Every structure is written in structure tokens, then in C-alpha cells.
Amino acid sequence: MPEQVLSLNGLSKRFGSVVANDDVSLTLRRGEVLALLGENGAGKTTLMNMLFGHYLPDAGTIDVSDEAGRMRPLQLGHPQAALAAGIGMVHQHFTLAENISALDNITLGSEPLLALRRDRKAARAKIEGIIEKSGLKAPLSIPVGRLSVGERQRVEILKALYRDARVLVLDEPTAVLTPQEADTLFENIKAMTNEGLSVIFISHKLREVLAFSDRIAVLRHGVKVGELETSAADEKAIARMMVGAETPKVSRERMAAGAPVMQLKGVSVVGRSKRDTLQCVDLEVRAHEILGIAGISGNGQNALAQVISGLAVPTAGAIHIVDSEISKPTPQAMVSAGVGRIPEDRHREGIVGAMTVAENMVIERLGDMQVQSRGLLRRDAIQSNAKKLAKEYDVRGPGVTAPSRLLSGGNIQKLILARVFEHAPKLILANQPTRGLDMGAAAEVGRRLLEARERGAGVVLISEDLDEILGLADRIVVIRDGQLTETESHDRERIGLMMAGEAA
Amino acid sequence: MIRIEPRNSTSRAFALGIPILSAVVSLALAAIPLMLAGANPIVAYGEMIKGVFGSVFSISEMLTRATPLIFTGLAAALAFRAKLWNIGAEGQLYLGAMAAVAVGSGAFDVPGIILIPLIILLGAAAGAAGMAAPTYLKIRFGADEVVTTLLLNFIILIFLQMMLEGPLQDPMGLGWPQSAPVLDQGMLPPLVDRMRIHSGLIIALVAAGIAQFMLARSVWGFKLRAVGENAAAARHAGINVNRSLFGVAIISGGLAGLAGASEVAGLKGYLTADLSPGFGYTGIVVAMLAGLSPVGVVIAALFIASVFVGADSMSRAMGVSSFLADLVVSMSLLCVLVGGFVAKYRIIRADTGKAAR
Amino acid sequence: MMDILNILLSESFWAASLRIATPLIFGVLGALICERAGVLNLGIEGIFVVGAMCGWMAVWLGAGLWGGVLIAALAGGFFGLLHAILTVPLGLSQHVSGLGITLFATSVSYFSYRTALPNVSSPPRITPFQPLDLPILSDLPFLGSVLFQQTALTWLALLMVGVVWYVMNRTALGVAIQAVGDNPDSVDAQGLSVYALRMGAIVAGSALMALGGAFLTMSAFDAFFFGMVNGRGWVCIALVIFASWRPGKALFGALLFGAFDALQVRLQTEMGALVPGQVFLMAPYILSIIALVIAARSADYPRALLTPWFKGQR
Amino acid sequence: AEKIKVAAIYTLPVEQQWISRIHKALNTAAERGDIEYAFSENVANTDYERVMREYAEQGMQLIVGEVFGLERAARKVAKDYPETAFLMGSSFGPVAPNFSVFDNWIHEPSYLSGMVAGAATESNVIGMVGGYAIPEVNRLMHAFMDGARETNPDVKFIVNFIDSWYDPPKAKESAFAMMDAGADIMYAERFGVSDAAVERGVKAIGNVIDTSGDYPGTIMASALWHMEATIDKAIANVAGGSFEAADYGQYSFMAYGGGSLVLDESLVSADVVSAVKAKETEILDGLFRVNVNDDRPVSDN
Ligand SMILES: Nc1ncnc2c1ncn2[C@@H]1O[C@H](COP(=O)(O)OP(=O)(O)OP(=O)(O)O)[C@@H](O)[C@H]1O
Ligand SMILES: Nc1ncnc2c1ncn2[C@@H]1O[C@H](COP(=O)(O)OP(=O)(O)OP(=O)(O)O)[C@@H](O)[C@H]1O
Ligand SMILES: [Mg+2]
């Protein structure tokens, strides 16, 4: 049996009244990949943040093995101590400074601050060595702000490896990666575990958990509810452990497409970067159909989403929603024309975090008589509407009069779904609708999209999660370099190659 | 190791006690300069209280000084709510004042019932124009409004000097760079006989009330809050962000303009280049102390005015340098700021070594 | 038109531009350091006053010129520390704290000046820094009088541009300061202290600002006056954005403003009878706004500017 | 005799040249033991009226100050406190029974100092840096210019206003610019101008206060203002119970010792000195009246 490298002993942490972790213990062995699972808000990130010293546990201790393999107590609450003990962490949200280069981000904190000179050559050589061994390629000299998400993710891991991490924590590392990128990443990591690296990774994607982990630990409501060898696990069992019940499988029935609800004719958008550019695109979405847009991030998805949301005005081409042309696209015009929009970044574009849940539910419809009369808000109506929607769409949290930022990611998404679906839109733009959501919440989103399709809406589903597209879409279009290519195939491999531009 | 955590619940007594404690601490700190200047602090505190609340006159003086601060405080609070950093209330105040004397000092010899609204409206319009321009530059060119409004303060002050030596100069003023006086019927009526307190205060209070109501209850306020808290989400939701910014710019500038009009037509009667001892800048402090709430602005303005008037009068009674007043104001400001922090957060000593084993 | 050309070609115009720019160079560099670390320091106007007062007072009390410079820097650093405590660990509003510091620093300076010198009718004078009359260099045709007849403080300002550039771009400390102003989490996750970096940057930046004030009483003039800072600090807040938070551009911006101002007095002298003098006084500010409008698109803010950061919170 | 309680209210700090003269005269009186003296400096215009009332309420017998920014309000306060004597710098007239006015009427010595400057300039260009173009400043500048023209009809003037009372570095830059434009005599209305003159080795003419000690060899002459005559007269009147509304302006005239000229005879040629002395006698004898012109002076072109 391989030696232990890490043991978390009875860690607890509460935030106000929320018990994020309750007496959690966990061990990790040398060369092992441990998957940490749980619903949104189960306490996975909190646990890892205590390990890394961002949070100070209310109770419990942590032991880490030193170079010689002896277990030693870790000083809690100090990232420096964790780094020194060989713990590296890749955070759920990037912790990169975008105005400095990858090299600077990687070496940050490893050099004496008061030195008058830096040895950038040596640093670069060391990083290049790590890149060679791990296969994690990223441009080192340009500001990180100009890197793609995938590159940033790799820089994050390089940061940890540069500090000679022996225990690597990856908090949802693939949430923003394409399947191929994710696979490559895990293959690289696997290779490193053979050299003694131990890994804890958090993910909501059961496919990668089953494919790459050695062992699985599951958290529910801050408590560790189970631990099992991956070889003995299957999706159903894990899901039951996480949620405490079966999750309904989303099923899709065949359905004949109806009349077109949206047509883009020769639409072009000139943007500052590739992700904001569309080149003379034709696209048609019909009633009763879900159109999946597959592609590697940064290939124009953003421009397409912006056009449909009314945020970008095309430099050429025409947009028709149902029968009428939208001559002056604005978000307002799109909403009035019957377009429901689920934005990619729900925190940044989806909600105004400081405003209440109820307010966020009416924010797109401030002109409606149910919302206002003579310029004054009808607060009672807004509130009762919110209560009704919260119930109907199962938006859970501290209540409709609480600031919406207090909601968990999954519940924020449900809030947006409620806002969008409530008005029976004819066209729905769903941009990365399940990113970062747990299985239960993701299934709920899928179910709602299928329901809308059944009702007669057309759906544009933009996703980097190919499995999601394959599961939901009637038709699939691949986006690459701002151009669209329709494909008849529903084959993972083939579409993956098209996304990479290696097959037509 | 020290950590800062939000307080879960604050008792009423605590919430009330903190501001009082801040005031006490700031007074205790004021004892340092007082003793350095050789005065007895205890006597001084007595004089200070007398200076604000000792007579109808002193209360009236305090309210008089609070009036422009309510206007400029509201100007800052509303703009800041939309994350429009209007640092230019000082300049906009002077624009309002210039407009007030331009119409009020004889250009239209009409009854007060027409003239007073005219002065108020044009004063507000001039201030509004003063904020509209930088907002336009921000929207159109992305020029940072902190910089443009700050620089505009200088430009407007120099422009004012030019006007006071030129078209606005009082022909009867013996060559002084000052405007002709506002016609008698154009003056805002005083509130108390023989006191300086004037109906500008009423306008200010009404403005604060309206702002409070509109912010919380109107669609306009809803949009404003959304734009300020998250412009990207507001835009995505179909709110015209630029229009909201422009709207609040006009109102913010207008309020600052009103401050100037009310000082001229309520208090001074005519315009000189030293009308405002920095009311525009103090307004920012007032707004932030108030947590950007319009009703809070009224309270914060009263607080700042009381401390200033009290400390100023005390410096005279005690025979210490009159620069003491600003010193005491700044110290209480910093204390109240820290007090507000203590009310919201607690600082805990987390001994990490012990937690480790 | 000929007049303007003549002015622009004259040595004394460029010497004046550099002289006028010197306090601004200190101020912009100071503001740049603070804002690069993510904290706006509106205390600058007051810190100028403190620097002007303390530097002068120290020399008057016999500290020697460089002693005065040091004391000005320390005093500026002290008020910077106050701002740092309020805005970094306590995370209070940077606007209010800054304006509060300006009010506090100004009134402390005035009050202590008056308490120390209750009965002066004419402010006492010191022997200020003298132009560095370097033997051969000063006699160089053009550069000689522009550069080598400035005082040591102007040279210090120019030197600081290089130092700040080097520290920001070539040292680990500078990289960390840039990072903490962009995304404090990036620094925290690498085991560095966000608090220490930010507070250190504010203290250092404020010390530099105070030198701008000290220049006024120890080089540009030889006595302290109430109100003599006269908005120079605020101008720096504007210039730092114009400079896109880069030392080189900061120098350029300060010189540009100095040149506008130097040109302004000269034009007023030449054509004062034709146009109201105020037209010229306004020019530097108006031209700064125009310059900003042109430069605005390329300005990239430190992303974390104005956003407080608390350890262990999200 | 019992000390008279006197308070002064200044809108600027007491170092400001103009105010420093009043402050000095009051301090002298206090040192003599005639008065008990309190003052508030840097009082904003908005607060001025309150401060006046506070001092009146405190029982001050004589209140001295400057009401250029609030002529009407100040007279209202005086009316409310008829027992208190007010002596205020003002452009307007006195108001019975208790509101008296004064001003710095030192156009006479200014004229004389102008004669010195006119005779001394070789480039025939004189530079003048002012704070604000207010009548109090304009008047003295015009008198100075008239005097200079008397001794040198070809002289030209360049005039700048820096729109600030207190920015010596700025005044200094303005002075440098004038010297670049050919000025070889500087009229030093603001602090900073003489410093520029020293650096460039040109001569300067002082105003209101005597700074020749600070700039030896640079200040050729200064037109001085002495408030003692005015203040002492007012104090005497209050003490004697005979204070009434009057224009004290004349006590700033040379005849009352309110204004005087100092010359540095080592810098001024003998015939100029004698011409100035002759003119001085003419003025004192009432044979020559210096013209009063309050308009903003402009540069000659
Ligand atoms: N700094 C904090 N302050 C307050 N509450 C917090 C904080 N961090 C986490 N929480 C709360 O603790 C609980 C656990 O959060 P945590 O981020 O650990 O969940 P998670 O399992 O990582 O979820 P996800 O899958 O969405 O990332 C949640 O209820 C969360 O809202
Ligand atoms: N310490 C160093 N040693 C060697 N090369 C360096 C060092 N620091 C930076 N460089 C290299 O110098 C070049 C320019 O550096 P950098 O990008 O920091 O400055 P810049 O962005 O061009 O200047 P500024 O930020 O002032 O506009 C880059 O190629 C960078 O890799
Ligand atoms: Mg998480």
C-alpha cells in the first residue's frame, strides 16, 4: 500500500449560520487521484481552501508528509505554509493577474521581493522543463489577459508545479475546457502521478471522474457521506450518494421541427478578437427544435450570443425573429420580439447581485404594467410574482427579498430560467447554461429546455460541453473562426475533430 | 493573525452606541491639539456644544451651513449610486450660482413668484450642463469622469473669475470681481426673522425626500441601482445604461447647481469667487458617510455642519487658531468612518499557532 | 504665431516647463504606485501640504536640506500609512478616506504651523536648494540651461521616474504590486500578503507625493504658505490616468502639463491685452482634458482599483 | 485705563501682505497694553457673518475686518449691534451709527515707487504680477504706472494676474516669463516675484510690506502701508466713546503716516532720489494729487 501524503482530520468550518464543512476527514495516498464530489454548495471548495490556508478551520488539523515521507502538522491559515509543504492549488476561479505575463504569474511569490534583480532566465528554463514533462503548453511572455481560457487553466497548473507541488488540488479544472482539452489535461496529470504527484480534483462531470480518478469521496451538506474506489463505482451510485436520491434521467423524444423562429442571413460582426467576430453567418432555428452550437471557446460563440441577445449590432446581414426583421437590435428589442436569453456568465451578466431576487426576476420587463404603473414600481406585485416563480422553478435561498448574490450558482441559474421561461419565449438562447452546475441543477436546466421545445420554442444551445450538446440537440452546428458548419453526425470523435478544424 | 469578519447580528444598542462612541473618541482626540495650543479641553467641549446648540442663532447657523452640504451630498450620492464618479460638484455649484445671478440680478424684473422658480430652474440647469459634458465624454470617448470633473472644477473657477471681471460684474461694485445682487423679490424667503437660515433648506430636504423615494420606488431608481451595481447585467437585461448614466448626471449636476443657486439667492445675495469653502468636495464625504442614502445625506450633512460650526465657535471662545475647526471635522470624519466599520465587522484575533495543535 | 514659435524654441521656456513639472512628477509617480496596487489615494492634495510644511519646517529648525526632504517623505509616509490602514485591512471607502486624509493632513499642517508660529506677519524663510551649476554641463548650448540649472530635487524627480520604472517592470516587488492591483487573489494564492503589498505601496507612494510638496517650499520657493499647493495634487490624480499608470508616460504627462502652464504665462505676457488673462490660465486644464479624451481608449485600469479585499472572504 | 476688547476677522491667513498690516497694527496696540486682541483668520465668506455676530455677542467693543465679499450682510450685522464699533475694509461708504470703513490708500507712495522704477529700467519694460485684479490692487498698479511714466515716457508694462493669493511658485514663474519678455524691473505685488528677480539679478519694487531685508540689493523701493494710524485712531475713538461711522481711508494717506515710501539709496541714483523727495513733499503739501484708477490694468502692446 502506497504511503500517505496528506490527511485532513476532522475539519469544520462555518460561515455565519452556514455549516460549510462539518468534521470532514480525508486521506490521500502518494500517486493517487482522488475525486471530490458533491452538489453545488456541498463544501468542496471550502474544504480545499482550508487545506491551502485561505480559510482558517474552526476545528480540525491537517497533516502533510515532508520530503522524507514523515507526516507533519501543517500550520493552518497560511498559504505560504501550504506552498512550502508542497501543496499546490488550482482555484475554481482563476487567480491570475491579467496585466502581467504567465511567467510573472508563475514566479510570483517565489522570488525575494526586495531583490534588485530577477533571474528570469533560470525561471524560464525551469518552467520550460515542467512544460516539457507535463505537456501543459502556454505562452509565457504575453500578458495573461490575452490568453485563452484553456491556456490560463494550464498556467494555473504550472503555477502549482513550479512550486514543486507534491499534492495538487484542482477545483473544477475542466469547467471551462473542451472535451479534448480536458482529456489532454488529465492525461498529462496521469503521467505526473506516475512520478509521485498526488491529486485531489473536484468536478461535476462524472465522465471524467470515472475515467481518471482512483478513488471518490462525496460531500453532502458539508459532511463526508461516502468514499469508494472508482473501479467499484457507477454513475447511478455516485449520484445517489451526492443527492441522497435518484436523479431523473433527462429523456428526449423525437419531434418534427416547425416554422423558423429565427433566421440570420449573412450576419457579420467585427470584433476586437476572434471570440467577438462572425463572418457572414447564415443560421436558421425552427420551432420544436434545439440547435446545438459546438466549438472550442473563443471561436465566435461570444459574437453569436451577443447578436442574438441584442448586445452587438451586426456590421452586415439581417436578423429575423419569427416573421419580422429586427432592424435595430437591442436587448430590449430582442426581449419584446420574444427572445429569452440565458447569458454565459450568470454572475456578470445574469443578475445584479446587490439587488433582490424579486427585482432580478423583473429586470427585463420594467415596462410591463404588472411591474410598474406611472413610473413607480408595484412592489407588492413584484414580490408576489417572485414568490410564485421561486416556488415554480424551485429557486432556493434566503428568500425573494434577499440580495441575489447570496444564492448559490445553481439557484442563480434557476432564477434566470424563471425570468426567461415565464414569458414563453419563442426563441431561447442558452449560452453555457450548465457551466459549473451540479448534476441535479444541470438536469433541471436540460428538462426546462426540452419542455420549451415541446411547447414550440426554438432553442439555440451554445456549449463547450459536447456531452451536453449530444444529449439535448436536434441539430448540431460547429462554430470555428467565426464561421458555422452544420453536421449531420452525432459522433463525439468526429465533431471534436471539426471543432479543432481538422475535418469538414 | 488578525481577521475581519462581518458581524452576524448587531443589537440596537450597539448600532446606536457606535456613532456616539465615534463622536466621543473624536472629541477625545481633539483634546490633543487643544492641549498643544494650551487650552482646557473640558471647557472647550462645553463651548463647542454651546456653539452649535447654545441658541436659536447657533442652531440656525448650523442649519445654514448644512443646506449646501445636503445638496452637494445628494449630488454625489445619486451619481455614485450609478458608479458615476462626479467629483465636480464644486464646479457645478458655481455654474448654478452663475446662472442664478445671471437671471436673478435684473435681467428679468418679474415678480418673485416667477423669478424664484426661474432662478432655481436655471441654476439647476447650469449645474446639470456641467455634469452632462463630462458624462458625454465618458460615454462617447471613455474619458474618465473623475479626471474630467476634477479638472472642470479648476476651469469653471477660472471661468467664474473671468465672468466676474466681465459680463457678470456688478457695475455698481466699484470694480470688485463680484456680480450684481439678486433682486429682492428673487431671494429665497428666510425661514426665521433676523436669522440667515433660508428656504433653500426646505428645498434641500424636499429634494432628499424625493431622491429617497424615487431611488427605492421608481423604475428610474431601479434602473439607476442596476446600472450602478452591475452595468453589464443591466445592459444585458435591456436597460439603456448610457441613458441612465446621462439621466443621473443631469440630476446630480442639477443638485450641485441648486447648491450654488441656493447659496446665492438664499444667503449671499450676489456671487463672488469664494462663495463655497469646498462644499462640493465636502459633499462627497457627506454622501459616503451616508452610505449613499439620500436620507442619510441629511443626517451626515447636519453632523458635519454641527462639528464645524461648533469647533469653529469653540476655537474663538478658547482663543486657539481657527484652523482647529477643520482639524476637528477631519478627525471626527475619520472616527465616524472607522466607527461605521466597527458596526459592520468585527476584528478577531485568530491564533493560528494554537489551532494547528 | 511667430511668438509661439519663439517661445517654444527658447531655453527658459523648457527650463520653466521642467520646473513646473517637478512637483507633478513626484505626485504622479506617487499616485501611480498607489493605484497600481489597487488603491486610489485622494489624500494627495493634503499630503502635498504636509510635505511642503514639514520639509520647510525641518529645515527652518535646522535639519539641513536633505534632512528636510527625508522628514517630508516620512511625514507623507505617515499619512499614507493612515490611508493604508483605513482602506486596506479595514477596506473603507477609498474616496472618503482619501478626502478625509486631505482634510486631516491639511488642517494638521495649518494648525501646527500656526501653533508653532503664532505671531508672524511674514513667513520665515530658509535657504532653499540652489540650481546645480555644474561646471561644463551648464554651459552646453540648449540642454545646459534646461537641465543643468535645475535644483537637486528636479534631478531627484527625474531619477525617481527611472527608479519607479525599474522597480515596477524589472523586480519581483514591482510585478507583485502590479498583480495585487489587478487581482489580489493572484497574490494571495501565491503566498504573498495582499495587505503588506498594498500598504507598502501606499506608504511609499505617499512619501513620494510629499516630496512634490517639499519641492514647493524647498526649491520652487523658500517659505511655507497656506493654500500654496493650490490644486497641484488633484492635477496629479488626473495625470496618472492620462499616463495609463506608466512611469514614462507619467513623466511625459507632467512635462506636457508643465509646458502648457509655462506657455500660458508667456502667452498671457505677450497677448494679455487682447484676451482676458483667464483664458490662458484655463488652457492647461482644458488641454489636459483634450489629451485625456484622445488617450482615453488606451487607458487600462488596474482592475482591482477601488475594490477592497478581505482575507478569507469571497 | 481699561483695555478695549478688539476682535479681527480675516478671510485669509495673517501672512497675507494686506492682512498682515492690520494684524501688525493690532498686535502693536495689544503690546502697548491698549487693547485685548483676538482674531480669526482664513474665515470663509459663508462663515464671516456668523463670526461677526459671535464676536459681537462676546462683547467685543471694536471689530476689525474686511467685508469686500459681503458688504450688505456686514452692514446688517452692524445694525443689529449698535453698541459695537465696526471698522471694516470696504469699497463702500460708512453707515451710521457704528460702521466705519478703511482701505489701503497707498496710491501715493506707489506713485513714488513708480518714479524709481521708470527711471531705473533700461529695457523700458516693467513686469507686474498680481493676484487678482481687484480695485485695491488695480489702484496701486495704476498709480505705480503713472509714476513710472513720469520719469520715463517710453516705458511699457506687462501685467499678469495669477488668480491666487497664495501661490509663490506660480508668481515666480510668471515673473520669469516677464523677464524672458524683456522686463528688467519687477513690480512685486505677490510673494515670489522678488525671488525671481534675485535669481535673474534684476531689480524689484515692493508693495505694502517692506521686504528689503529679505532681498538685499534687489528691492529698490517699496510703497508701504501702515495701519497703525487708522487702528490707533479707531481705538482712541472707542476709548473716548466718540466712535462713529466714518471713512478712515484718509489715515492711509501719506499725510497721516498711513503710507510711506522706503528707498534703498544705494540702488537709486541721487537725482532720482531727489526727484522723488520733491514729489513726496508736493504730495504732503497737497500740491499734487495721485490719480485713482480702479480698472484692471492691461499690458501695453
Ligand atoms: N467566504 C464565504 N463566506 C460565506 N459563505 C461561504 C463562503 N465560502 C463558502 N460559503 C458557503 O459555504 C457553503 C459551501 O460552499 P463551497 O464553495 O465550499 O461549495 P462547493 O461545494 O465548492 O460548491 P460548488 O460546486 O458550487 O463550487 C455554501 O453554502 C457557500 O455559500
Ligand atoms: N528582469 C528582466 N530581465 C530580462 N528581460 C526582461 C526583464 N524584465 C522584462 N524583460 C523583457 O524586457 C522586455 C520589455 O519588458 P516589459 O514588458 O516589462 O516592459 P514594457 O511593457 O515594454 O514597458 P512598459 O511597461 O514601461 O511599457 C520584454 O521582452 C521582457 O520579457
Ligand atoms: Mg466550489
Ligand SMILES: [Mg+2]
Ligand atoms: Mg510592461
